[in-house]
Amino acid sequence: MKERSLYSRDEMLNMNIATLNERTVTVKEIAEIAYRQQSKWSSEISMADCVESVRKILSLRDTFHILQLGAEIDRLTDEGAFKGPILNILKTDLGMFGIDELFGLELAGLYGTIGKTNFGDIDVNKPLVVDRLNSDGKKENGICHTFLDDIVGAIAAAASTRVAQMTNEEEARKDPNIEEIQLDI
Numbered sequence: 001m002k003e004r005s006l007y008s009r010d011e012m013l014n015m016n017i018a019t020l021n022e023r024t025v026t027v028k029e030i031a032e033i034a035y036r037q038q039s040k041w042s043s044e045i046s047m048a049d050c051v052e053s054v055r056k057i058l059s060l061r062d063t064f065h066i067l068q069l070g071a072e073i074d075r076l077t078d079e080g081a082f083k084g085p086i087l088n089i090l091k092t093d094l095g096m097f098g099i100d101e102l103f104g105l106e107l108a109g110l111y112g113t114i115g116k117t118n119f120g121d122i123d124v125n126k127p128l129v130v131d132r133l134n135s136d137g138k139k140e141n142g143i144c145h146t147f148l149d150d151i152v153g154a155i156a157a158a159a160s161t162r163v164a165q166m167t168n169e170e171e172a173r174k175d176p177n178i179e180e181i182q183l184d185i
Helices: 009-022 027-039 047-058 061-078 085-092 099-125 128-138 148-173
Strands: none
Touching: 009 027, 009 047, 009 061, 027 047, 027 099, 027 128, 027 148, 047 061, 047 148, 061 085, 061 099, 061 148, 099 148, 128 148
16 A cells, blocks of 8 residues: 555644654643733733644644654654764754754744744743753753754744734724625635
């Protein structure tokens, strides 16, 4: 039987959640970052909205590819599967490496410039689970999270941006002058 390379959104969501859980991260922990980031701007934000947004982000194909590849690179680093200087660069999460941040920027960029800005905030301030992942990777014989801390931060940033967009859409619809356009498709 031929190996599969395409998966449904539900399958990608479930595989992403399983991968995160294997690497000690929960959907709720990511949603907490999104909630923290957006609740300071609006009292309308709910934790349920943030969890829903994280799950939505985790079902996207680009997220699937980035998360699965990043988690696999971290796992292979844990096993010492890389050779030469790249193994030590990955193990130490060298600040000048930057490829892990590219993964994060690409993922957060699915939600535009604001997604990238939100990712920058999370990457610099390392809230909650992002800080734990980053710290765990820095411990002697710690678990490598060189890619995962940035990917988790980017998922939180994208979810935060999605929640903000949903809130803005709801606010716009309250305007009595809004004109609904019906499209014939």
